[in-house]
Amino acid sequence: MYELFFSRIAEKIELTEEEKALFITYLTPKKLRRKQYLLQEGDVCKSVAFVEKGALRSYTIDNKGTEHIIQFALEGWWISDMYSMLTGEPSNQNIDAIEDSELVIISRNAQEELMERIPKYERYNRLLLQNAYIAAQRRINYMASLTTEEKYTKLVSTYPDIVQRVPQHMIASYLGLTPETLSRARKQMTRK
Amino acid sequence: MYELFFSRIAEKIELTEEEKALFITYLTPKKLRRKQYLLQEGDVCKSVAFVEKGALRSYTIDNKGTEHIIQFALEGWWISDMYSMLTGEPSNQNIDAIEDSELVIISRNAQEELMERIPKYERYNRLLLQNAYIAAQRRINYMASLTTEEKYTKLVSTYPDIVQRVPQHMIASYLGLTPETLSRARKQMTRK
DNA sequence: CGGGCCTTTGACTGGTTTCAACTTCTGTGG
DNA sequence: CCACAGAAGTTGAAACCAGTCAAAGGCCCG
Numbered sequence: 001m002y003e004l005f006f007s008r009i010a011e012k013i014e015l016t017e018e019e020k021a022l023f024i025t026y027l028t029p030k031k032l033r034r035k036q037y038l039l040q041e042g043d044v045c046k047s048v049a050f051v052e053k054g055a056l057r058s059y060t061i062d063n064k065g066t067e068h069i070i071q072f073a074l075e076g077w078w079i080s081d082m083y084s085m086l087t088g089e090p091s092n093q094n095i096d097a098i099e100d101s102e103l104v105i106i107s108r109n110a111q112e113e114l115m116e117r118i119p120k121y122e123r124y125n126r127l128l129l130q131n132a133y134i135a136a137q138r139r140i141n142y143m144a145s146l147t148t149e150e151k152y153t154k155l156v157s158t159y160p161d162i163v164q165r166v167p168q169h170m171i172a173s174y175l176g177l178t179p180e181t182l183s184r185a186r187k188q189m190t191r192k
Numbered sequence: 193m194y195e196l197f198f199s200r201i202a203e204k205i206e207l208t209e210e211e212k213a214l215f216i217t218y219l220t221p222k223k224l225r226r227k228q229y230l231l232q233e234g235d236v237c238k239s240v241a242f243v244e245k246g247a248l249r250s251y252t253i254d255n256k257g258t259e260h261i262i263q264f265a266l267e268g269w270w271i272s273d274m275y276s277m278l279t280g281e282p283s284n285q286n287i288d289a290i291e292d293s294e295l296v297i298i299s300r301n302a303q304e305e306l307m308e309r310i311p312k313y314e315r316y317n318r319l320l321l322q323n324a325y326i327a328a329q330r331r332i333n334y335m336a337s338l339t340t341e342e343k344y345t346k347l348v349s350t351y352p353d354i355v356q357r358v359p360q361h362m363i364a365s366y367l368g369l370t371p372e373t374l375s376r377a378r379k380q381m382t383r384k
Numbered sequence: 385c386g387g388g389c390c391t392t393t394g395a396c397t398g399g400t401t402t403c404a405a406c407t408t409c410t411g412t413g414g
Numbered sequence: 415c416c417a418c419a420g421a422a423g424t425t426g427a428a429a430c431c432a433g434t435c436a437a438a439g440g441c442c443c444g
Contacts, residue, residue, distance in 0.1 A: 369432080370433060
């Protein structure tokens with residue numbers, strides 16, 4: 001249990017056995033069925049989730065009823081609505097499972113305490129956020145500068161596992177396209 | 193000197209006088225003229241910059257020669273190419289001054305050492321990154337879900353100072369629009 | 385005062401969205 | 415295990431919005 005969780009942490013910081021034991025007391029496992037919500041719009045987000053197994057997504061729904069996918073999270077990824085968690089305001093996002101999933105949950109308080117008691121974990125989180133921020137900036141850049149085909153190609157090369165496991169209309173949503181447009185772009189590409 | 197710098201840090205962590213003194217030994221002031229580069233595409237980014245005064249922007253240039261603004265930084269903001277700094281690879285971004293500016297520079301090494309010696313500063317950076325990441329995610333969401341007019345309106349309400357001080361074609365670039373489209377959108381809006 | 389940059393405006397083009405119909409796939413219950 | 419309903423993906427046609435190209439006007443800076 002928590003194998004992937006600790007192996008991912010070990011990539012960035014070294015925990016002693018005692019620290020690991022302490023860590024475990026703060027963790028809660030959780031299983032989610034496909035299509036089940038982890039967070040619903042209107043709820044306050046009170047934890048972060050690490051994906052041990054499965055696949056989730058976070059998304060918003062605009063006033064026309066269209067979903068906009070903010071993030072996917074496969075094995076080894078973290079997911080939550082940090083804004084809601086930080087401010088205590090109700091979330092405008094939904095998070096649900098794309099496949100049956102197994103998660104490791106850390107509550108907001110647990111997160112704070114862990115960082116207090118194990119400063120290395122604060123470092124871990126800083127590094128994580130740094131990577132997430134860099135990736136987000138890059139995504140913004142791609143959204144503004146790439147053509148439809150290029151966006152899709154870039155996604156395939158960067159996250160092939162996502163493209164394989166996630167339904168195409170969600171990929172389209174993630175890329176800021178309609179399902180029809182993505183379908184047509186893919187067709188175009190196979191002609192080459 | 194460094195007034196704004198330390199007052200912004202004080203909003204998130206408390207530094208003792210000794211710590212502050214130590215801090216100062218790691219800081220380098222730098223002035224930039226309007227249009228002067230802080231970082232050019234192809235260079236490796238070796239520091240982060242805090243804006244004491246003035247306004248900067250970071251941007252990429254795509255293969256058609258079009259600029260895409262990634263970020264603005266006014267007084268109190270940080271700016272750098274974190275990816276290049278982290279990896280040591282040449283940057284694909286440019287950073288230059290929109291107005292004559294005064295910066296506080298912290299080199300990559302200084303940054304690391306400061307976080308080692310003053311763990312609170314690591315916390316500060318985590319909090320900073322958290323906010324930056326949240327803002328980036330929100331921007332992605334807005335890019336995908338808002339109309340042209342809504343994007344502009346949102347920017348005006350969120351960062352009125354940016355809209356006032358930055359040329360309109362840069363605002364357009366930041367929003368992922370052409371200058372013409374933004375001009376027309378603004379015209380539409382004044383009719384209401 | 386002049387030149388260049390920025391913004392605006394117009395006409396045209398092209399890519400994406402929208403709406404609708406049809407096909408294919410999937411998972412759920414009989 | 416099959417059948418069938420709903421979801422997902424594909425395709426077509428029409429409408430629309432933003433991009434492109436070109437030109438004119440305005441404004442700031444040297």
